[in-house]
Amino acid sequence: MIDPVTDPASDDAVLLRAARVDGRIVDIAVRAGRIDAMHPHGQPAPTRAPVVDLGGRPVVPGLWDNHVHFDQWAAARRRLDLAGARSAREAAELVAARVRDEPPGELVVGYGFRDALWPDRPHRDLLDAVTPPGVPVVLVAGDLHCCWINGAAAARYGIADHPTGLVRELEWHPIMKDVRQAQDRQLARWADDAARAAAARGVVGIVDFEAPWQLDAWAERVAGGLDVLRVVASVWPERIDDPIERGLRTGDAVPGTRGLVTMGPLKVVTDGSLNTRTAYCHDPYPGLAGTEHPCGMLLVPPEELVPLLDRATRAGLDVAVHAIGDRANTLTLDAFAATGARGRIEHAQLVTEPDVARFAELGVVASVQPRHAIDDRDVADRYWAGRTARAFPFRRLLDAGVELVLGSDAPVAPLDPWVGIAAAVHRSGDDRPPWHPEQHITLDEALAASSGPDGPLRPGRRADLVVLDADLPTDPRAVATLPVAATMLGGRWTVAPA
Known part of the structure; x- marks a missing residue:
């Protein structure tokens, strides 16, 4: 004792x-x-x-989680858990058990489905068959890049004629915003519980990428007694004017928070995700030839990304740019080079060999989420076949002199750095051999990449x-x-x- x-x-x-x-x-x-x-x-x-x-x-x-969507994590811990569903029909059965006694109009939210390898496809008809009339259902994908809705939810969001109920990328952002607002009453209590659960796993700080800007919300939480974490609060492009007008630069502490809340980077999402097959790649996805987006989706093209990074840099803001596919990483590094921006690429899941070297040359931090390599190995083997030797390339990045920081992307993976550290070191989450073990990093390296800005104990x-x-x-x-x-x-x- x-x-x-x-x-x-x-x-x-x-x-x-x-x-x-x-x-x-x-x-x-x-x-x-x-x-x-x-x-x-x-x-x-x-x-x-x-x-x-x-x-x-x-x-x-003390451990840091360098990539968190905190409010979504706090809410996901209370939502219908769909992570175990192995088909669209199984997911619908879980919904059926949850909604039997729901009153009309009450929003039902589930989280965690991963449909990339399902034998059947999500469709609104499957949900309509198991939900009472007037009960809207929104199921959020495990990667946060799409949702699956029933007819009542489609009507709620003005897309009653949506053909499948599977709403992807930018189209689903307004739905995400409504889901958050519908649960605001409980969120304060949920946030407190989630923060204290993180502290119980050794977490002392997070980088929060909740959209569009949570800095003032965190200041209020700290004033109300939620003071167990340091929080770096990012801002998204739609709110970039706010910190600039207030003269806030990355690293500035918020008055009244005892230094616990600081201004973070500008967050930009340039492409989609692997599970949704929207990560933007040089090569097409198998089976998507002839579709509108065979290589994934570029959400912020260079003619928009470069001015954003330039403006942030001139205002004293670092940047954190989401790039998963190899083509998205190439274009993002181009934007760093063109603007002299400081900061990170979030995810960096598929990277070409020349771009690994450019990370180091440009001083761009690779903010990676090791648990994704475990959760997505089968999806990567199918949709990035022949390219997985350069997927989740932690060892190659470190050996090239790139700074790595580890995170969870919670709720995509648990807000528990030990889970990510184990994945980075072992690269397997089950009884199978490690996946591309040549890309593993050591336990000491993973701990250092999870230890925040203060470094070793001294x-x-x-x-x-x-x-x-x-x-x-x-x-x-x-x-x-x-x-x-x-x-x-x-x-x-x-x-x-x-």
């Missing part, structure tokens, strides 16, 4: 005794929210402070740290469920030792 001699949450100093850091047993003195000193265990304490005896437990830097660093309740395992598959004993944020416990 960890023995907290005195509760440090109300004090500005604490001594963490007998912590194991990089294999050494040390005492960590924390003062005013930072690591004041680290010295071999047993030496006289540098200051008089309350003591927490860690008993040799490992201590690692004096002067912010006291954001995690106490583990077990040693780091040699089997990478066990990393996903590694137990966390306590989490400290800026010198105070967000999850106190028990």
Whole structure:
């Protein structure tokens, strides 16, 4: 048992005794929210402070999830779970069990279906057959790039003549906005629960890509007591005028949040996703020849992307550009080169060899989500056949000198960095051998890519740290469920030792 001699949450100093850091047993003195000193265990304490005896437990830097859609994650934890559906008919059966007693007009929301490998296709008729009249149903895809609706929902959104009920990409964004507004009453409670659940897994910070701009919402949450995470809040193009008019630059702290909420990058989505077959690629998708978008969908072409990145850069905003397909990555790197923009490419799931080198040359960070490599391996094998040697190329990017940061894309994957770390190291989520194991990274590399902007534990660093309740395992598959004993944020416990 960890023995907290005195509760440090109300004090500005604490001594963490007998912590194991990089294999050494040390005492960590924390003062005013930072690591004041680290010295071999047993030496006289540098200051008089309350003591927490860690008993040799490992201590690692606090973890960051570098890509989260937080409100959607908070809501998805309460929605009808469709992740286990193996066909459109199975998904409809899950809906049928959920809606039997729903009153007319009450919106029913499901989340998590992945239809790329289903033997049948989603269609509004399947949902209409199992839903009572007047009950709108919106099922959100696991990749957040499309939704599947029934007739009542189609009428609600003014698309009663939609032929299939499967609404993709930009067409589904207004539906997503309505779904969020319909659940606003519960969202404050859900957000609090989700943030505290993340802290319990060692999370100290997130980069929030919820659209269109959540900075003020997070400031209100912190003022209301939700103070267990650091939040970097991005802005989307439709709201870019707001931070510019307020003089906010990336990295600026929001007054009244004790430094917990900061201005983030401009987020731009240039293409779709693999599961929806809308990621924009150099080569066509099998079976899509002759269709309107055989190579996927380019949502923001260069003539729009370059001015956006240029404006953001001149205003002091970094950028975070969603690019999944290899052609989307090429065009995005072109835009970085043309504008001198600073920032990241989000996802970078399929990358040509020359573009790997350009990431490094341009100083563009690769913000990747390792769990996607596990969830999408079968879809990639089918739709990116012959190209998967350069899919999710974590090792190749690192070896080229590219900075990697890891995230979840929650709710697409759980807001739990240990899940992503395990996927990055092992590249398999079941009993099959690792998928393209040549692209794996080491546990130390994955931890470093999940440890946020402060780097290794050292004096002067912010006291954001995690106490583990077990040693780091040699089997990478066990990393996903590694137990966390306590989490400290800026010198105070967000999850106190028990």
